[in-house]
Amino acid sequence: MVHSTNSLGPQKPFLAQVSREKCSKYIMSSYLELFLGPIKVLAWLILHFIWKIKKFEFQTLFRKSWEPSIYTEIKTLAQISKEDFRKLPQHLALVFHNFEEEQLLKVARIITWAWMMDIHIISVYDEKGIIKTNASRMHKFITTLLEEVQAAQSAKNLKIKDLPSLKFCNFTFNNKFEGNYTLKIVLLGEDDGKQGIVSVTKDLFQKGLNYRPTNGLSEAFNNKALDFVTWETAINKNVGLDWCDTEPELMMVFGNVNSTLGFLPWHIRLTEIHWLPTLYASTCASFLESLQKFSSCERRVGA
Amino acid sequence: MEDYSLSLLEILATAVARMGLIPEHIAVIMDGNRRYARSKGLKTIQGHQAGAAVSSRVDKWGRAVGCKEVTVYAFSSENFKRTKEEVDDLMELMCWKTDTMLQDVETGKITDVSFNVIGDWDKVPHKLKCRMANLVEKTKNFKPYKLNVAVAYTGREGMLRSLKAFEGLKCDETATEVNHNSDKGQTQQPKWNEYLVEQAQNMANMRPVDMLIRTGGDLRLSDFMLWEASHAYVHFTPKTWPELSFSAFMHAIFMYQVHRRQIPKPISAKDSLSLEELRYTEKTLQGPRAVMWAKNARFAKKDAQVEKNRKPFYPSKTYLDSLQDLLSF
Numbered sequence: 001m002v003h004s005t006n007s008l009g010p011q012k013p014f015l016a017q018v019s020r021e022k023c024s025k026y027i028m029s030s031y032l033e034l035f036l037g038p039i040k041v042l043a044w045l046i047l048h049f050i051w052k053i054k055k056f057e058f059q060t061l062f063r064k065s066w067e068p069s070i071y072t073e074i075k076t077l078a079q080i081s082k083e084d085f086r087k088l089p090q091h092l093a094l095v096f097h098n099f100e101e102e103q104l105l106k107v108a109r110i111i112t113w114a115w116m117m118d119i120h121i122i123s124v125y126d127e128k129g130i131i132k133t134n135a136s137r138m139h140k141f142i143t144t145l146l147e148e149v150q151a152a153q154s155a156k157n158l159k160i161k162d163l164p165s166l167k168f169c170n171f172t173f174n175n176k177f178e179g180n181y182t183l184k185i186v187l188l189g190e191d192d193g194k195q196g197i198v199s200v201t202k203d204l205f206q207k208g209l210n211y212r213p214t215n216g217l218s219e220a221f222n223n224k225a226l227d228f229v230t231w232e233t234a235i236n237k238n239v240g241l242d243w244c245d246t247e248p249e250l251m252m253v254f255g256n257v258n259s260t261l262g263f264l265p266w267h268i269r270l271t272e273i274h275w276l277p278t279l280y281a282s283t284c285a286s287f288l289e290s291l292q293k294f295s296s297c298e299r300r301v302g303a
Numbered sequence: 304m305e306d307y308s309l310s311l312l313e314i315l316a317t318a319v320a321r322m323g324l325i326p327e328h329i330a331v332i333m334d335g336n337r338r339y340a341r342s343k344g345l346k347t348i349q350g351h352q353a354g355a356a357v358s359s360r361v362d363k364w365g366r367a368v369g370c371k372e373v374t375v376y377a378f379s380s381e382n383f384k385r386t387k388e389e390v391d392d393l394m395e396l397m398c399w400k401t402d403t404m405l406q407d408v409e410t411g412k413i414t415d416v417s418f419n420v421i422g423d424w425d426k427v428p429h430k431l432k433c434r435m436a437n438l439v440e441k442t443k444n445f446k447p448y449k450l451n452v453a454v455a456y457t458g459r460e461g462m463l464r465s466l467k468a469f470e471g472l473k474c475d476e477t478a479t480e481v482n483h484n485s486d487k488g489q490t491q492q493p494k495w496n497e498y499l500v501e502q503a504q505n506m507a508n509m510r511p512v513d514m515l516i517r518t519g520g521d522l523r524l525s526d527f528m529l530w531e532a533s534h535a536y537v538h539f540t541p542k543t544w545p546e547l548s549f550s551a552f553m554h555a556i557f558m559y560q561v562h563r564r565q566i567p568k569p570i571s572a573k574d575s576l577s578l579e580e581l582r583y584t585e586k587t588l589q590g591p592r593a594v595m596w597a598k599n600a601r602f603a604k605k606d607a608q609v610e611k612n613r614k615p616f617y618p619s620k621t622y623l624d625s626l627q628d629l630l631s632f
Binding site: 036040041043044047048051097193194195197198201202204205228231256257258259260261262263265266268269270271272273274297 | 458463465495496521523525526529530533535536537539557558560562566569572
C-alpha cells in the first residue's frame with residue numbers, strides 16, 4: 001500500500017481512492033440499468049407490436065382466400081398488351097417459402113400466368129423439395145390448366161395462344177400435345193443449391209482433373225480443364241439447366257420473406273429479386289405488378 | 304479518420320435494438336455513389352469520398368448495436384470496366400482509406416477490429432495491395448470485431464477459388480480421401496463438405512451472413528456473397544450509399560428482427576459437421592490458409608511509408624435531412 005502525505009495530513013491510499021471511484025461508477029450504472037432496462041424492453045416490444053398491427057394480413061386468418069376463376073384471369077391476361085412492358089424476363093424463378101402440398105394447383109396457375117405473358121423458361125423452387133417430389137402431379141395440373149386456357153380463349157373469342165410442348169427438366173412425362181415451341185420447367189429443391197455445388201466439386205476432383213503428384217510442391221499451375229466454364233457446365237448439368245444459357249432474370253419470392261431461401265447461389269448473380277405476399281394472398285395482379293416493376297428497372301453491370 | 308461518435312439518441316436506439324436479435328454478420332453493397340454525386344452536382348470522385356465516410360460510420364453503428372462482423376463491397380471485378388480515370392481515383396481513395404486506418408492502428412485508436420480483404424489479389428494494383436496487406440498483417444490478432452472489404456471481388460470467382468485452393472495438396476491421408484479409381488493412380492482430394500467450400504472461398508474465416516443491405520434502389524445481389532448470404536435477410540433500400548443515415552440502418556436492424564422471428568436461422572454448415580469431420584476440415588484448410596498468410600506477409604513487407612492524409616470530403620447534413628431520415632423510419 002502506498003501512503004502519500006502532504007500538509008493536510010495523511011491521505012487515504014491511492015488505490016483505495018481509485019477503486020472507490022470505480023465502485024461508485026459501477027453502482028450508479030447498475031442503478032441506471034435497473035431503471036432503464038425495463039424501459040428499453042418496453043420500447044422494443046411497443047415498436048414490434050405496432051409493426052405487427054400495421055402488417056397484419058387478414059388472409060392469414062382464412063387459409064383459403066377467395067380466388068377469382070381461371071377464366072377471369074385468362075381474360076385479364078389476354079387483354080394485356082405485351083408492348084406495355086419494356087421488357088419481360090426470358091427465364092423466371094419462382095421461390096416459395098413454407099410450401100404445402102395442397103398449394104400445388106396455385107403454383108400451376110402461376111406457371112400458366114407466366115406462360116400467357118410469353119415467359120417460356122420457369123424455375124420453381126421450394127426449400128423442402130415438395131414440388132420436385134410431386135413432379136407428375138404438377139405436370140398433370142399444368143396440362144389441365146393449359147387446356148382450360150385454350151378452351152376459354154376460344155369460348156370468349158379471345159386471341160388463341162398456341163399450346164406449347166411441356167418439358168420438365170430432369171423428368172420425362174408423356175405430353176398430351178406437341179407445340180411449335182417448348183415451355184420448359186425446372187423443379188428445384190434445397191439439395192440443388194449448395195449441396196449440389198459441393199457434389200459437383202467432389203465429382204470433378206474424383207475425375208482426376210485436379211491431380212498433382214504428391215511430392216509436396218505447392219507452386220500454382222494453370223489447370224485449363226478446371227476453369228470457370230467447366231465448373232459452370234457441371235453445375236448446370238447437375239440441376240437440369242445445361243440447355244439454358246441464361247440465369248433467371250427475375251426471381252419472385254412468395255411468402256412475405258426477404259430472403260433467397262437457399263435458391264441456387266451460382267445462378268442469381270444479376271437476378272432481379274421481388275418479394276411477394278404469401279401464396280394464399282398472391283393474385284394475378286401482384287404477379288403483373290412484379291412484371292411491371294421488372295420492365296421499368298435499369299440494369300447496370302458494374303460499368 | 305473522421306472523428307464520429309454516436310449521439311445520446313443513437314446510443315439509446317442501439318440499446319433498445321439490443322433487446323432483440325442482432326445480426327452477427329452484416330454484408331453491405333455500397334451502391335449509389337455516382338447517382339448521389341450527380342444529384343448534388345458533385346464530381347464522381349466526391350460521391351465516392353462521401354461514400355467512404357459513411358462506411359466508417361456503418362462500422363461503428365454495427366459495433367454499437369452488437370454486430371461482430373461487417374463486410375463491405377468496395378470494388379467489384381466488373382467495376383474495372385469503368386473509365387481508367389475513375390478506376391484510378393477509386394484505387395487512390397481506397398489507398399487513402401487504408402492509410403487512415405493504418406495510422407489509427409499505429410496510434411492505438413483501433414485495437415479491436417481485425418481487417419481483412421477478400422477478392423482476387425492479382426487484379427489489385429501493387430501499391431494498394433501492399434498497403435492493404437500491411438493493414439491485414441497489423442490487425443490480424445485484433446479481437447473481437449472484424450471488418451472485411453471486398454476488392455476485385457465477385458461471388459462466382461470466390462466459389463471457383465474454393466476449388467483452386469487445394470491445388471498441389473500435400474499427401475495426408477488423415478485429411479483427405481484416397482481415390483483408387485482414378486486412371487492416374489492414387490489421387491489425394493479433400494473430404495468435401497459445405498463448410499469446406501464455404502471457408503475455402505475467401506480464407507477469411509467468415510461467419511455466414513445474417514443480413515445483407517443494398518443501397519441505391521436496385522433489387523439484386525450483383526454477384527456479392529451469393530454463397531454466404533443464401534439464407535440471409537436481404538434489405539433493399541432506395542437511399543444511395545452516401546445518404547444512408549443512422550435511422551435507415553436501425554430500420555434495417557428492426558426489419559431483421561421481425562424477419563428472424565418468422566424464419567429462424569438455419570443450422571450453419573460448421574454446426575452440421577461432427578467433431579471429427581470438423582477437425583479434418585480445419586486440418587485441410589490449414590495448408591491453403593498458411594499459403595495465403597505467407598503471401599500476405601510478403602506484400603506487407605513491401606509496403607512503403609504511410610503518406611500524410613489529405614483532407615477528405617464530408618458532405619454537410621442539414622437538420623431537415625436528419626428530420627426526413629427520422630420520419631422515413
